[in-house]
Amino acid sequence: MHDNRYYKILVGLAAAGLIIGTWGVVNVLLFGKRATALGSYVPWGLWVAVYLFFLGLTAGAFLITILTYVFRVRIFAPIGPLSAFTVLVAITCEVIIISFDLGHFSRVWRFLINPGWTSMIFWMVVFTNAMIIIYALECYFLLRESLVQGAQAEGTPARWLYRLLSFGKTDFTEADRQADHRRVRLLSIISLPVGLIFYGINGAIFAILLNRPIWNGALTPLLFIVTALLSGGALITFLTYIFKVDDALVHYLGHVIRFLLVVFLFLEALQFFVGYRTGMPINRASLDIIAFGPYWWVFWVFHILLGSALPLYLLSFRHESAQAVAAACFLIIITFIAVRLNFVIPDQAVYKLEGLEATFYHWRLRTDQYFPNLNEWLVSLWVFSLGLLAFMLGSKYLPIVSAGKGEAEHVEA
Amino acid sequence: MTRVLPLEDALIRMQRDLKRALAKDPREIRWGMVIDLARCIGCHACTLGCVAENKLPPGVVYRVVLEEEVGHYPMVRRRFVPRPCVHCQNPPCTKVCPVNATYKDEQGVVRVNYYRCIGCRYCLVACPYAARTSDFGERYTNDTPEMPGKLFGRRAAFAGYELRPAAEYGRRWPDRNGGSPFGNARKCHFCLHRLKVGMLPACVTSCIGRATIFGDRTDPDSLLFEALGSPRLFRLKEELGTQPAVYYLK
Numbered sequence: 001m002h003d004n005r006y007y008k009i010l011v012g013l014a015a016a017g018l019i020i021g022t023w024g025v026v027n028v029l030l031f032g033k034r035a036t037a038l039g040s041y042v043p044w045g046l047w048v049a050v051y052l053f054f055l056g057l058t059a060g061a062f063l064i065t066i067l068t069y070v071f072r073v074r075i076f077a078p079i080g081p082l083s084a085f086t087v088l089v090a091i092t093c094e095v096i097i098i099s100f101d102l103g104h105f106s107r108v109w110r111f112l113i114n115p116g117w118t119s120m121i122f123w124m125v126v127f128t129n130a131m132i133i134i135y136a137l138e139c140y141f142l143l144r145e146s147l148v149q150g151a152q153a154e155g156t157p158a159r160w161l162y163r164l165l166s167f168g169k170t171d172f173t174e175a176d177r178q179a180d181h182r183r184v185r186l187l188s189i190i191s192l193p194v195g196l197i198f199y200g201i202n203g204a205i206f207a208i209l210l211n212r213p214i215w216n217g218a219l220t221p222l223l224f225i226v227t228a229l230l231s232g233g234a235l236i237t238f239l240t241y242i243f244k245v246d247d248a249l250v251h252y253l254g255h256v257i258r259f260l261l262v263v264f265l266f267l268e269a270l271q272f273f274v275g276y277r278t279g280m281p282i283n284r285a286s287l288d289i290i291a292f293g294p295y296w297w298v299f300w301v302f303h304i305l306l307g308s309a310l311p312l313y314l315l316s317f318r319h320e321s322a323q324a325v326a327a328a329c330f331l332i333i334i335t336f337i338a339v340r341l342n343f344v345i346p347d348q349a350v351y352k353l354e355g356l357e358a359t360f361y362h363w364r365l366r367t368d369q370y371f372p373n374l375n376e377w378l379v380s381l382w383v384f385s386l387g388l389l390a391f392m393l394g395s396k397y398l399p400i401v402s403a404g405k406g407e408a409e410h411v412e413a
Numbered sequence: 414m415t416r417v418l419p420l421e422d423a424l425i426r427m428q429r430d431l432k433r434a435l436a437k438d439p440r441e442i443r444w445g446m447v448i449d450l451a452r453c454i455g456c457h458a459c460t461l462g463c464v465a466e467n468k469l470p471p472g473v474v475y476r477v478v479l480e481e482e483v484g485h486y487p488m489v490r491r492r493f494v495p496r497p498c499v500h501c502q503n504p505p506c507t508k509v510c511p512v513n514a515t516y517k518d519e520q521g522v523v524r525v526n527y528y529r530c531i532g533c534r535y536c537l538v539a540c541p542y543a544a545r546t547s548d549f550g551e552r553y554t555n556d557t558p559e560m561p562g563k564l565f566g567r568r569a570a571f572a573g574y575e576l577r578p579a580a581e582y583g584r585r586w587p588d589r590n591g592g593s594p595f596g597n598a599r600k601c602h603f604c605l606h607r608l609k610v611g612m613l614p615a616c617v618t619s620c621i622g623r624a625t626i627f628g629d630r631t632d633p634d635s636l637l638f639e640a641l642g643s644p645r646l647f648r649l650k651e652e653l654g655t656q657p658a659v660y661y662l663k
Contacts, residue, residue, distance in 0.1 A: 033550065038549070039472070040473075040537055040545070040547050041543060102531050102532050104530065107512070110529055110531055114514070114529060115513075116509075116512055118508045119511040121535050208509075209505070211653065351543070352543045353479060353649075355479030355481050356479060359477045360460060363472075364546075365546070
C-alpha cells in the first residue's frame with residue numbers, strides 16, 4: 001500500500017488530525033475534565049465509547065492468531081503479523097483515550113499499591129497489560145526473521161530500525177525459525193483464555209452494575225466478546241484487502257464476518273426483546289432513547305442501515321467480490337462507534353431516582369444535556385490520528401505484510 | 414427522673430445523643446439517619462446548608478431534595494424526599510473502586526480518600542441512588558469579570574467563598590498542590606469533621622422542620638433508635654440489598 005498515493009493521503013490526514021486534535025488535548029491537559037461536557041449523571045461519554053471501539057478492533061488479531069496457531073487454520077497465516085501489529089496499535093490507542101478520561105491520571109500508580117481486587121476496572125488494567133505483553137511478544141517473534149534478514153540486506157528502508165529490533169542478531173537459522181513459531185503458538189494458546197477473559201471483563205465492568213437495565217445482565221460480557229470479534233475481524237478483513245495479501249482470504253474472512261454479524265444482531269435483538277417485554281419503565285426508557293430518542297438516527301441510519309443491513313447484503317449476495325466484502329467490513333468498522341455510543345450513553349441518560357430531573361439545577365446534573373463537546377471530539381480525533389499514523393508508518397517501515405508470506409508452512413509444521 | 418422535657422427541641426436531644434455516642438468506643442458507633450417525610454416541607458435548607466458547609470463548587474451536590482406527586486386528582490399531594498448518600502452497609506460503590514479510594518469505615522460511613530481517587534467515575538455509575546457527583550473543577554467565579562477598583566470583582570468573590578477551605582474529613586480543602594478534590598468523586602460523609610468535634614451534620618441543624626434525625630444506631634436511648642422502631646420506616650430501593658443506613662418515615 002505504501003507504493004501508492006493513498007499512503008501519502010492517509011499520512012497527511014493523520015498528521016492533520018494530530019495537529020487539529022492538539023487543540024483539544026491542550027485544553028484537557030490545562031483544564032482537566034472541566035473542558036468536557038460530561039456530568040455526574042452521565043459521567044462516561046464519548047471517550048469511553050471510543051475506548052470500547054478500540055477494544056473491539058484489538059479482537060481482530062485475537063481471532064486470527066487463535067484460528068491460525070491454536071486451531072491451525074492455515075489460510076489465515078499470511079495475515080498473522082499484520083493482525084498482531086494492528087492489535088498493538090489499537091490497544092495503545094485504547095489506553096491513551098481512557099487515560100484522558102481519568103480525573104487524576106498522575107495517580108495510576110495507585111493500581112499497583114492499592115489494588116481493588118473486587119473491581120472490574122482493576123482486572124481490566126491487569127488483562128490489558130497481559131494482552132499488550134502477549135501481542136508485543138507475538139508480533140516480535142512473527143517479525144523477527146524478516147527483521148534479521150532486513151538488517152543484513154542493502155537498501156532496506158529504515159535499516160537502523162531493523163538492526164535495533166534484531167538486537168544484534170545477524171543470522172537466522174532453521175532452528176531459530178522453529179523456535180519462534182513454537183513461541184508464537186505458545187503465546188496464542190495463552191492468549192485464548194486471556195483474551196476471552198479480557199473481552200469478558202470489559203463487558204463485566206458494565207454487566208455487574210445494579211439498576212443499569214441495558215448493561216446489567218449475563219448477556220453483556222458475551223455481547224462484548226462477539227462485538228469485539230466482529231469489529232476486529234472486520235478491520236483485519238479490510239486491511240487484508242487493502243494490503244492485497246490474498247483475495248481468497250478476504251472471501252473466507254467475509255464468511256466469518258457475516259456469521260459474527262448475524263450472531264451480534266441476534267444478541268442485540270434479544271436485548272431489545274427482553275428489555276421491552278419486562279415492561280419495567282426504566283428498561284423501556286433506556287431502549288426508547290436508543291430507538292426513538294433525539295439521536296434515533298444514530299441507531300437506525302448508522303447502525304442498522306449502514307452498519308448492519310448494507311454489510312449483510314454485501315456479505316450475503318456479493319461475497320464473491322473481495323471489493324464488496326472489504327466495503328462491507330469498512331462500513332461495519334466506521335459505524336461501530338455508533339454501536340458503542342448507543343451502549344454507553346442511553347443507560348446513563350435515564351434518571352435513576354424520580355424527581356432528580358427537577359431538583360438542584362446545574363447542567364452537569366442533567367442526563368439529557370450530554371452531547372460530546374468540541375474538546376472531546378478533538379481528543380478523539382487526535383487519538384484516531386495517532387493510531388492511523390503509527391499504523392501507516394509501521395506498515396511502511398516494518399515487515400508486517402511481507403513477514404506473513406510463507407507463514408502457512410510453519411503452521412502446518 | 415427523665416431528663417427529656419416535654420417541649421424539648423429534637424436538636425437538643427440529638428446533641429445530647431451525639432455527646433453520649435462520642436464518649437463510647439469509636440468502634441461501637443454505627444452512624445445512621447432517619448428522614449421524616451411528613452415533616453419535610455421542601456425548603457431545601459439542608460441542601461444549601463450542606464453546600465455552604467462543604468464549600469461545594471457548581472455541579473457538586475451531596476444532598477438534594479426530590480419532589481414527588483403522590484395520589485390522583487383531587488386527592489393529590491406533594492412529597493419531598495431529601496436524598497443524601499444513603500451510606501449503604503453493602504455498598505455497590507466501594508466494590509467497584511479499582512484503587513480502594515472509597516470504602517466503608519468502621520462506623521458504617523462510606524468515605525472517599527481524596528488523595529487516592531483516580532477519577533475514573535466508576536463509583537458514580539455504580540451508585541443506584543445517584544448520590545455521588547464528580548468535581549469537574551467548576552468555579553462560581555469562572556465567568557465573573559474582574560473589575561479593578563470595585564468591591565466585588567472576581568478575586569474578591571473568589572476570596573469571599575471559594576478560597577475558604579472546606580474541612581471535609583478533617584482536612585483543609587482544596588489542596589492547591591495535589592489538585593484534590595478537583596477531578597475526584599465526592600459525596601456526603603455525614604459531616605464527619607463536625608461529628609469529630611461534637612457538632613451535628615449541617616443538614617440536621619439547618620432542617621427547619623426537624624425532619625432529619627441523626628445519631629448512633631446502636632444507642633437504645635437515642636432519638637434515632639426510637640425513630641428506627643416506627644412502623645412508617647422504609648429505605649430507598651431496598652430490593653437491591655444495599656442496606657442503606659439512611660432510613661425514611663413515610
